[in-house]
Amino acid sequence: MLTYIWLIIIVAIAIGVVVIIRQKQLPASNRRQELPPLERTIFTLQIGDIVEHVGVDWVVEGKLIYDDNGYNWIEYLLQEGDRICWLAVEEDDRVQVSLLDPTDELEITGEPPAELSFAGESYRRIESGEALMNRVGTTLNRTSQKCRYFDYQGPGDKVLSVEDWDGNLEVTVGQLIRPSSLTLLPGDGRRVY
Numbered sequence: 001m002l003t004y005i006w007l008i009i010i011v012a013i014a015i016g017v018v019v020i021i022r023q024k025q026l027p028a029s030n031r032r033q034e035l036p037p038l039e040r041t042i043f044t045l046q047i048g049d050i051v052e053h054v055g056v057d058w059v060v061e062g063k064l065i066y067d068d069n070g071y072n073w074i075e076y077l078l079q080e081g082d083r084i085c086w087l088a089v090e091e092d093d094r095v096q097v098s099l100l101d102p103t104d105e106l107e108i109t110g111e112p113p114a115e116l117s118f119a120g121e122s123y124r125r126i127e128s129g130e131a132l133m134n135r136v137g138t139t140l141n142r143t144s145q146k147c148r149y150f151d152y153q154g155p156g157d158k159v160l161s162v163e164d165w166d167g168n169l170e171v172t173v174g175q176l177i178r179p180s181s182l183t184l185l186p187g188d189g190r191r192v193y
Contacts, residue, residue, distance in 0.1 A: 040184040042089045042097060045076055047137040048187025051087060053099065053177070056080055058087075059192045062137035066149075068129045077138055079193045084140075086172055088161075097182075098159050100174035108169055112150040112162045118173060123152035123160045137191060141168060 040049055049060045061084075062077035073090035086100045106118050116123045128150045135142070148164040157176040162169060 040186055042087075042095070042179050042182065042184070043074065043091075045087075045184065046187065046189055048190045048192065050183075050185040050187060051076070051078055052183035052185070053181060058085070060137075060187070061191055061193055062139045063135065064139055064142060065134040065136075066131040066147075067134070068131040077140065085174070095179060096176060097179050098174055098176050100159065100161060100172035103171050103173050106160075106171045106173075108162060108171065112169075116152055116160065118154075118160060121154050121158065123154040123158070125150055126153045127151040138193075141165065141170065 040046070045051065045060050045063070047060055047063070051058045051060060058078035058080045060076050061079045064075045064077075066073050066075070071092075073088065076087040076089070078085050078087055084102065086102075088096075088098045088100060090096050103118075106116070108116075112125070112128075114125045116125075128148070130146055130148050132146045133142070133144065142163070142165055144166045147166075150162040150164075152160040152162075154160060158173070159176060160171070160173045162171050
């Protein structure tokens with residue numbers, strides 16, 4: 001009887017070893033892939049996710065991770081039809097989220113000044129520096145390894161950003177928003193546009 005039990009244990013171990021070896025020999029496409037978490041936060045958005053804000057469903061098409069000497073923040077490229085905007089997310093002492101639209105209506109030559117006037121309102125520079133880039137998905141003309149950035153604060157919750165991508169200046173303007181004003185829905189990991 002004892003011999004029979006040992007025989008069953010040895011056969012079970014042998015079957016387990018064979019199954020493990022065969023799974024490791026399967027191509028990567030046949031192995032179970034780990035899915036991203038279904039719950040999203042403003043820090044964990046993925047390509048294809050939906051960001052709803054004031055009745056507009058934006059699709060995450062790209063993601064830039066900025067690194068200025070260890071200080072990191074994220075900008076997501078959002079698209080809805082032909083419209084695009086950037087959702088900027090940073091956490092310093094508190095979480096700050098802004099929604100920014102690209103604009104060609106502000107001409108800047110040379111170094112961006114300490115104060116700017118845009119659409120009849122005054123903006124004061126609050127921060128500037130240089131950041132290295134890590135990108136995922138579509139990031140439009142933001143393809144350099146690093147950029148110089150100049151962040152401005154306007155009246156109320158208005159913000160303006162100037163980024164220098166190897167001599168190509170990009171200006172975005174928008175406002176600070178409450179993270180709770182966003183509804184975040186997981187997508188399937190694929191671009192829509």
